[in-house]
Amino acid sequence: MESEKVEKVVPEVEELPKAIVRRVVKDKLSHCSTDGDLNVHKDALLAFSESARIFIHYLSATANDICKESKRQTINANDVLKALEEIEFPEFVGPLKASLDEFKQKNVGKKAGASETGKKAAASDMGKKAGASETGKNTGESETKEVKKKRKVEEPSKKIGGKSKQKKED
Amino acid sequence: MRQAGRYSGMLCGGLSGRSGPHSLPLARIKKIMKKSGDDVKMISGEAPIVFSKACELFIEELTQRSWMVTMQGKRRTLHKDDVASAVIATDIFDFLVNLVDNNSSNSMDNPEDISS
Numbered sequence: 001m002e003s004e005k006v007e008k009v010v011p012e013v014e015e016l017p018k019a020i021v022r023r024v025v026k027d028k029l030s031h032c033s034t035d036g037d038l039n040v041h042k043d044a045l046l047a048f049s050e051s052a053r054i055f056i057h058y059l060s061a062t063a064n065d066i067c068k069e070s071k072r073q074t075i076n077a078n079d080v081l082k083a084l085e086e087i088e089f090p091e092f093v094g095p096l097k098a099s100l101d102e103f104k105q106k107n108v109g110k111k112a113g114a115s116e117t118g119k120k121a122a123a124s125d126m127g128k129k130a131g132a133s134e135t136g137k138n139t140g141e142s143e144t145k146e147v148k149k150k151r152k153v154e155e156p157s158k159k160i161g162g163k164s165k166q167k168k169e170d
Numbered sequence: 171m172r173q174a175g176r177y178s179g180m181l182c183g184g185l186s187g188r189s190g191p192h193s194l195p196l197a198r199i200k201k202i203m204k205k206s207g208d209d210v211k212m213i214s215g216e217a218p219i220v221f222s223k224a225c226e227l228f229i230e231e232l233t234q235r236s237w238m239v240t241m242q243g244k245r246r247t248l249h250k251d252d253v254a255s256a257v258i259a260t261d262i263f264d265f266l267v268n269l270v271d272n273n274s275s276n277s278m279d280n281p282e283d284i285s286s
Contacts, residue, residue, distance in 0.1 A: 016194060028234060043250035053202055060203040060221075092224055096223050100220055
């Protein structure tokens with residue numbers, strides 16, 4: 001923290017697209033100022049872009065902590081929403097939930113379409129899984145192990161073209 | 171849980187074209203997220219979407235506060251210094267203070283100007 005300036009010139013720094021940052025800024029400014037157009041200096045746009053990037057870092061790290069506390073490995077939308085409250089941006093949570101709900105509704109249709117075309121195996125596994133879960137509602141681990149075993153058995157038989165072990169369990 | 175990988179792949183492929191509210195590219199957001207920490211490994215498909223919108227809201231908030239500084243100075247062009255002032259003046263932007271410090275030390279030779 002003294003006179004040393006550690007300049008991290010990392011060529012891999014991912015920045016947000018300038019055009020989009022500029023659009024967001026200009027849209028907001030056109031709402032704010034009714035007088036006329038406010039200009040935005042190039043350096044200011046860079047500052048906005050950098051700030052947004054650091055915001056993503058900060059929010060990610062917080063969401064990651066929340067995710068770990070729940071002993072999960074995948075950061076999900078809820079973790080992010082909780083993180084927003086932690087870093088004192090609770091006013092974002094409402095509009096974000098609305099945006100997310102919109103997206104989920106749109107995506108339900110797409111997902112159904114994709115599963116019909118490509119993933120018949122997954123569907124059959126899901127059916128079997130559902131059946132298994134009805135009988136014994138314990139941990140999901142045993143079910144996943146069974147699924148794994150089935151897959152391992154099926155794959156080599158598919159590749160080689162039908163060896164001796166063809167287990168068709170219905 | 172493993173569906174998250176396929177899910178996000180689908181999303182990136184589907185949303186790279188035209189889709190309404192999600193303007194910031196999800197793939198890039200994911201890359202930035204992964205750089206925020208070594209232990210950030212798996213990100214659900216929905217998370218970048220929330221991030222994209224959160225970023226927009228954040229930029230809007232920062233823009234508004236910076237604009238207020240510009241207006242106070244009775245100027246028509248929003249400068250980086252206005253952004254810096256907005257950051258310093260707002261508690262919740264404390265995490266940006268380092269960025270502002272770097273900028274001010276690079277661009278401004280007389281830090282006393284800010285304090286006056």
